[in-house]
Amino acid sequence: MSEQHTFGVDRLTVELGATRALSGIALDVPPGAVTAVVGGDGAGKTTLLRCLVGEVRPTCGTLRRPGKHHLGYMPSTSGVWRDLSVAENVAFAATAYGVEPEADRPRALLRAARLDDFSDRLAGDLSGGMRQKLGVVMAMLHDPALIVLDEPSTGVDPVSRVELWRLVSEAAAGGAAVLLATTYIDEAERASSLLVLDEGRPLVEGDAASITAAVPGTLIATATPTDRTRAWRRGTRFHEWRPDGASDSADSSAVTITPDLEDAVIIEMLNRRAVAS
Amino acid sequence: MTQLARAHGATKRFGRFVAVDHADLSVDAGEIVGLIGANGAGKTTLIRMLLGLTTVSEGTVAVFGAAPSRRTRRRLGYVPQGLGLWPDLTVDENLAFTSAAFGSQAPSTRLPEGLDGDALVGSLSLGQQRQLAFVCALAHEPDLVVLDEPTSGVDPLARAHLWERIHDTAEQGAGVLVTTHYMQEAQQCDRLVLMSGGHIAARGTLDEVLQGVTAIEIDSDDWRTAFEVLAAAQIPIMLTGQRVRAVGVEPSRVDDALRAADVTARVEVVAGTLEEAMLLIEQAR
Numbered sequence: 001m002s003e004q005h006t007f008g009v010d011r012l013t014v015e016l017g018a019t020r021a022l023s024g025i026a027l028d029v030p031p032g033a034v035t036a037v038v039g040g041d042g043a044g045k046t047t048l049l050r051c052l053v054g055e056v057r058p059t060c061g062t063l064r065r066p067g068k069h070h071l072g073y074m075p076s077t078s079g080v081w082r083d084l085s086v087a088e089n090v091a092f093a094a095t096a097y098g099v100e101p102e103a104d105r106p107r108a109l110l111r112a113a114r115l116d117d118f119s120d121r122l123a124g125d126l127s128g129g130m131r132q133k134l135g136v137v138m139a140m141l142h143d144p145a146l147i148v149l150d151e152p153s154t155g156v157d158p159v160s161r162v163e164l165w166r167l168v169s170e171a172a173a174g175g176a177a178v179l180l181a182t183t184y185i186d187e188a189e190r191a192s193s194l195l196v197l198d199e200g201r202p203l204v205e206g207d208a209a210s211i212t213a214a215v216p217g218t219l220i221a222t223a224t225p226t227d228r229t230r231a232w233r234r235g236t237r238f239h240e241w242r243p244d245g246a247s248d249s250a251d252s253s254a255v256t257i258t259p260d261l262e263d264a265v266i267i268e269m270l271n272r273r274a275v276a277s
Numbered sequence: 278m279t280q281l282a283r284a285h286g287a288t289k290r291f292g293r294f295v296a297v298d299h300a301d302l303s304v305d306a307g308e309i310v311g312l313i314g315a316n317g318a319g320k321t322t323l324i325r326m327l328l329g330l331t332t333v334s335e336g337t338v339a340v341f342g343a344a345p346s347r348r349t350r351r352r353l354g355y356v357p358q359g360l361g362l363w364p365d366l367t368v369d370e371n372l373a374f375t376s377a378a379f380g381s382q383a384p385s386t387r388l389p390e391g392l393d394g395d396a397l398v399g400s401l402s403l404g405q406q407r408q409l410a411f412v413c414a415l416a417h418e419p420d421l422v423v424l425d426e427p428t429s430g431v432d433p434l435a436r437a438h439l440w441e442r443i444h445d446t447a448e449q450g451a452g453v454l455v456t457t458h459y460m461q462e463a464q465q466c467d468r469l470v471l472m473s474g475g476h477i478a479a480r481g482t483l484d485e486v487l488q489g490v491t492a493i494e495i496d497s498d499d500w501r502t503a504f505e506v507l508a509a510a511q512i513p514i515m516l517t518g519q520r521v522r523a524v525g526v527e528p529s530r531v532d533d534a535l536r537a538a539d540v541t542a543r544v545e546v547v548a549g550t551l552e553e554a555m556l557l558i559e560q561a562r
Binding site: 156190269270 | 315441
């Protein structure tokens with residue numbers, strides 16, 4: 001591992017043609033931790049990641065990143081060659097990074113990903129989850145200081161997702177700075193800190209506890225929300241946000257609750273939409 | 278309660294491979310049933326049998342009390358993972374086509390806010406495409422709705438809106454069968470069915486399915502050393518923030534490993550997640 005830098009971006013703006021894909025983004029990606037970028041399709045996650053790895057040139061802003069050899073990147077397409085076997089994919093990536101394919105690290109990573117029994121299988125014949133795991137293994141073969149993973153768990157089933165998260169955890173515990181993109185709050189909650197993007201702009205950022213603590217107003221759980229535009233379903237009940245802090249309700253079973261991260265993000269999105277209109 | 282769909286001992290073999298092995302499943306009117314499992318667990322094959330897209334090798338499958346057919350398909354709304362929309366047609370054309378295929382009236386359904394009827398579907402964001410796929414699948418007012426990972430890729434607010442639609446559909450009396458990989462979505466379901474290796478491995482509400490599922494949380498100022506020590510002891514672990522989490526091991530094994538390496542940590546048994554429940558089920562296979 002090279003020296004311990006905090007990587008990231010400052011005042012990052014990216015225009016792609018007439019579209020402003022990212023606007024005023026600041027993000028720290030510290031070593032020894034997992035940082036998550038969260039957002040839906042089109043929020044700007046991929047553009048941010050591609051800037052950081054040098055595949056997109058920012059319109060303005062600064063990038064803090066290591067040299068190519070200390071950087072591991074898995075694109076959203078997983079970056080594996082479908083016509084090569086698992087072993088051939090690893091050998092190819094290892095050679096490109098100057099790592100001996102038969103060295104301990106590639107083998108240990110494949111074992112950790114539970115791919116060691118599938119070395120001869122074509123990557124194109126792997127399940128979605130296995131292919132994503134292979135992509136993650138290939139991105140960290142050379143023990144990079146910064147690992148950037150674009151939606152590694154999309155389409156990945158719960159069991160493979162746990163295995164994937166273990167791989168990522170081990171890299172962070174070993175001192176790497178890990179940045180991953182996800183559309184799921186469940187997953188982002190596991191990261192040390194997160195940045196939620198909405199239409200190319202930062203929506204909320206920090207660790208989960210400080211984000212939920214900063215939610216304005218009150219949140220109530222009720223069967224019959226007063227204002228449906230500020231309410232969303234959570235199982236059998238609604239969560240309704242009251243920006244003015246009121247907690248009264250016609251529903252006698254309504255209770256004030258502490259927002260979780262999912263609630264906090266929805267509230268900020270509602271807030272922003274309300275301000276915009 | 279009207280039973281809309283029922284699989285009884287449903288089995289599907291492809292050559293010697295058993296994709297679904299004696300699965301029992303039912304969906305009643307007005308309820309949302311979550312189907313959860315690893316890739317390859319048999320979820321999609323089970324759904325395809327209910328839809329009549331593939332036959333059963335053994336056992337029975339009934340939809341609205343009859344074997345799946347074009348007649349039952351007419352009362353069914355389905356949103357596949359790939360959405361099943363035509364990207365080169367407009368929003369209105371997609372709706373008109375779906376309605377024609379189902380022989381239903383041109384839909385009176387109002388388009389969701391922000392969805393332009395003249396826009397080419399291929400030019401829409403994934404979130405908007407998902408909304409449209411819902412509108413198309415629900416336009417003929419089906420009695421049973423099958424959704425395969427309906428909110429994949431959308432932001433939390435769009436996901437909340439889609440789930441609101443799912444709940445509305447169920448409240449109007451339709452039965453909903455939905456596959457998901459995520460706990461937050463599983464919380465939205467009335468009942469869950471967990472599949473593993475073609476079998477139904479567990480069923481019940483989320484609370485019932487998670488009953489007795491525990492994980493071990495290890496909180497240490499020196500979490501990195503704790504992580505290394507536990508990894509070296511071959512204990513299956515992962516990180517949650519800066520805490521280390523282990524599943525499927527005795528707390529004493531964690532304690533012993535940490536003590537042997539002189540790592541000070543608080544070790545606590547905590548409630549497990551749906552993922553951890555699935556992991557334990559897979560390990561037990």
